[in-house]
Amino acid sequence: MRLLIVEDERRLAMALARGLAAEGFAVDTAHDGVTGLRLAQERDYDLIVLDVMLPGLNGYRICAQLRAAGDDTPILMLTAKDGEYDEAEGLDTGADDYLTKPFSYVVLQARVRALLRRRTRGGAPVLRIGDLTVDPDGRRVDRSGTEVVLTAKEFAVLEHLALHAGQVVSKADILGGVWDFAYDGDPNIVEVYVSALRRKIDLPFGRRSIKTVRGAGYRLEADGGRDV
Secondary structure (H helix, E strand, C coil): CEEEEECCCHHHHHHHHHHHHHCCCEEEEECCHHHHHHHHHHCCCCEEEEECCCCCCCHHHHHHHHHHCCCCCCEEEEECCCCHHHHHHHHHCCCCEEEECCCCHHHHHHHHHHHHHHHCCCCCCCEEECCEEEECCCCEEEECCEEECCCHHHHHHHHHHHHCCCCCECHHHHHHHHCCCCCCCCCCHHHHHHHHHHHHHHHHHCECCEEEECCCEEEECCCCCECC
């Protein structure tokens, strides 16, 4: 899932981005209201973490403009204020939840996941590709009834492939869906994670479910093929 953090305190924004990225989210950041609104309008996000006090355009106005345009992306507002009227103003403009600084990262993480579950009406559906099961909410992968332990980023790559099972997914699409839009590192990082997934979800089970489509990308297949 892709998140947008709009926060002018750069150290806080980067700390939140690192923490959420470590949980397997793709995270973009903006440090002023104008840039934050532009990103929210141009790109599809599953959730926006939005500070209230921003240069250029405050969080209330950003939230109000998005809602007026019909954008129902969940918004978690952050603010240094702690008055009940400030909270009411944030919720009245269309925010889904409200968190006052300073806050615990564990609490923010819990609020983020709660909002994402609420958006999918109780949770994202479990993905079943043949005997491979990917549970986005439980962050769990099973093959033939056996749990497969993955890192957060490995899980994110597999989830992206599972959401497009049977389709060819390019490296660029995986980078865009799992890493942030600003990623400018080696695109071959995708190959590293695909290789790791093959060692964990295929090799021990005699399967070859992640196919390389030369010059195009990768395809996750339901039957997986059995080695003989």
